[in-house]
Amino acid sequence: MNVETMQAALETGFGTVTTNHARQLDEFEFQAPLPRAYQFLDASAYVNHVALVRQARGAEMPQSFWTDPLMYQGVSDAFLGPNDPIVGDPAWGLDFEAEIAVITGPVPMGITAEEAVSTIKLVLLLNDVSLRSLIPDELAKGFGFLQSKPRNACSPVAVTPDSLSGWDGGKLHGILNVDFNGAPFGRTDAGIDMTFDFGTLIAHAAKTRPLGAGTIIGSGTVSNRDADGGPGRPVAQGGKGYSCIAEQRMVETLQTGTPQTPFLQPGDRVKIWMEDESGQSIFGAIEQEVIPWP
Amino acid sequence: MNVETMQAALETGFGTVTTNHARQLDEFEFQAPLPRAYQFLDASAYVNHVALVRQARGAEMPQSFWTDPLMYQGVSDAFLGPNDPIVGDPAWGLDFEAEIAVITGPVPMGITAEEAVSTIKLVLLLNDVSLRSLIPDELAKGFGFLQSKPRNACSPVAVTPDSLSGWDGGKLHGILNVDFNGAPFGRTDAGIDMTFDFGTLIAHAAKTRPLGAGTIIGSGTVSNRDADGGPGRPVAQGGKGYSCIAEQRMVETLQTGTPQTPFLQPGDRVKIWMEDESGQSIFGAIEQEVIPWP
Numbered sequence: 001m002n003v004e005t006m007q008a009a010l011e012t013g014f015g016t017v018t019t020n021h022a023r024q025l026d027e028f029e030f031q032a033p034l035p036r037a038y039q040f041l042d043a044s045a046y047v048n049h050v051a052l053v054r055q056a057r058g059a060e061m062p063q064s065f066w067t068d069p070l071m072y073q074g075v076s077d078a079f080l081g082p083n084d085p086i087v088g089d090p091a092w093g094l095d096f097e098a099e100i101a102v103i104t105g106p107v108p109m110g111i112t113a114e115e116a117v118s119t120i121k122l123v124l125l126l127n128d129v130s131l132r133s134l135i136p137d138e139l140a141k142g143f144g145f146l147q148s149k150p151r152n153a154c155s156p157v158a159v160t161p162d163s164l165s166g167w168d169g170g171k172l173h174g175i176l177n178v179d180f181n182g183a184p185f186g187r188t189d190a191g192i193d194m195t196f197d198f199g200t201l202i203a204h205a206a207k208t209r210p211l212g213a214g215t216i217i218g219s220g221t222v223s224n225r226d227a228d229g230g231p232g233r234p235v236a237q238g239g240k241g242y243s244c245i246a247e248q249r250m251v252e253t254l255q256t257g258t259p260q261t262p263f264l265q266p267g268d269r270v271k272i273w274m275e276d277e278s279g280q281s282i283f284g285a286i287e288q289e290v291i292p293w294p
Numbered sequence: 295m296n297v298e299t300m301q302a303a304l305e306t307g308f309g310t311v312t313t314n315h316a317r318q319l320d321e322f323e324f325q326a327p328l329p330r331a332y333q334f335l336d337a338s339a340y341v342n343h344v345a346l347v348r349q350a351r352g353a354e355m356p357q358s359f360w361t362d363p364l365m366y367q368g369v370s371d372a373f374l375g376p377n378d379p380i381v382g383d384p385a386w387g388l389d390f391e392a393e394i395a396v397i398t399g400p401v402p403m404g405i406t407a408e409e410a411v412s413t414i415k416l417v418l419l420l421n422d423v424s425l426r427s428l429i430p431d432e433l434a435k436g437f438g439f440l441q442s443k444p445r446n447a448c449s450p451v452a453v454t455p456d457s458l459s460g461w462d463g464g465k466l467h468g469i470l471n472v473d474f475n476g477a478p479f480g481r482t483d484a485g486i487d488m489t490f491d492f493g494t495l496i497a498h499a500a501k502t503r504p505l506g507a508g509t510i511i512g513s514g515t516v517s518n519r520d521a522d523g524g525p526g527r528p529v530a531q532g533g534k535g536y537s538c539i540a541e542q543r544m545v546e547t548l549q550t551g552t553p554q555t556p557f558l559q560p561g562d563r564v565k566i567w568m569e570d571e572s573g574q575s576i577f578g579a580i581e582q583e584v585i586p587w588p
Binding site: 087214 | 332335362364365367371403404428433434435437439441442498501502504505506508509587588
């Protein structure tokens with residue numbers, strides 16, 4: 001690249017970024033590809049995840065959730081690097097959410113979903129850190145997430161869509177690996193059960209305003225139904241597992257009446273990554289440890 | 295200033311910025327002080343405004359709204375300049391919201407309201423453009439404003455708190471002037487009925503995360519009760535008027551059963567400004583015209 005920052009590259013353009021560097025990730029200390037961004041919009045595109053939350057609560061999910069994307073304006077003034085700690089009070093109900101995200105160039109207002117696909121410049125992984133105990137009160141106020149969604153962590157590498165064999169133009173196919181304290185926790189496929197593709201999400205965001213270059217759009221927690229259509233089983237039981245603790249707790253609630261798995265505790269570690277066909281890490285890994293606050 | 299951009303100044307520090315330039319505003323074409331920002335958080339600190347909305351709807355307002363600030367993560371990837379048009383479909387229910395905002399330096403996580411006051415570097419005016427017809431459905435989804443709150447306009451000048459005679463450490467006292475199509479529409483006092491001062495708002499935002507330098511915090515629509523404690527009367531009837539059309543419509547609804555004043559139509563003009571004791575414009579004026587879309 002002939003530009004000084006990723007933000008400048010997104011404004012002026014750049015060529016193909018290959019994933020070669022991901023092969024020696026251990027040798028570097030990485031920041032987020034955009035250590036701060038002018039915009040982060042996070043969706044909930046795997047509607048299965050939303051349906052499970054509602055089911056565990058005994059609440060009805062509006063039918064419109066299958067046709068009208070859920071999306072919120074998220075914090076973007078800083079993104080955590082892939083190895084930065086998750087700092088928080090365990091009483092806040094600390095959780096991770098593994099998701100796919102794209103970074104756009106400039107997006108004109110009123111763009112269609114079909115046109116929006118061509119504005120996607122880069123793809124990366126996110127850990128959308130969530131404070132579960134603070135969410136219900138904030139959502140009840142109607143103004144969305146603020147205290148309950150602090151800064152997110154990014155994969156060390158963001159790659160262009162054309163270098164991704166699993167990219168179909170609007171979704172990324174492939175296994176999103178999540179390990180929790182060294183054990184497999186999630187092995188969902190990001191290309192399955194994504195109700196709204198990234199073109200649709202970008203068009204939703206740009207309905208009433210343009211989006212500046214460097215806008216990050218998140219997919220929301222990747223979530224797969226089980227083969228029989230029921231909620232997914234844990235990896236240890238032969239299932240695809242989960243991309244956040246909350247979903248495992250919901251399945252436990254549906255099965256036993258109460259959640260069994262606690263939210264994140266100090267010292268807990270989460271690792272999030274994807275591999276290509278040859279087993280090479282595509283984006284490098286997000287690998288974070290929980291540090292108590294204050 | 296010895297720095298190239300306002301963002302850099304907020305990170306590295308700068309001296310007092312005087313309001314002298316506001317005296318020749320007509321000679322310049324201004325952008326927003328921060329044409330794009332890494333973070334905009336908008337509150338609803340004049341709880342009177344929220345209470346009126348609820349009253350007009352016949353809905354109860356939770357008592358907690360008087361002690362727990364309403365605040366949402368707003369769009370910041372671009373701010374309109376003071377004379378940029380408001381572009382939108384009149385069917386969206388276009389409205390303005392005149393408010394006070396502050397720009398912070400870096401804010402550590404967990405800061406107290408008392409400490410937070412010293413992080414305020416600049417004060418300015420905002421027009422928080424709102425799409426009233428899109429708000430109810432978005433708030434019902436719980437994820438906050440996205441399509442219903444497009445880009446906001448800024449006053450041409452932002453000034454340091456110590457140069458404001460009306461600044462009391464947490465609020466800005468003085469008349470916020472709003473003219474609508476050349477006639478006085480709002481003459482509220484920004485220092486009155488502000489339930490949460492800016493220190494409290496910053497502390498609320500920083501409960502679970504630090505805030506980057508250049509974070510813009512909005513007060514929400516400035517709104518005053520009438521002298522008798524009832525909803526404010528229009529300026530033409532000797533009252534202080536309103537800082538948004540929605541509030542005038544709510545008062546009309548309470549008084550006559552139906553709103554009388556339409557939302558913004560193509561060609562409508564709104565002007566927002568404040569004056570010091572000598573009648574000089576403090577921040578320059580936001581003055582925008584409505585352009586239809588598409």
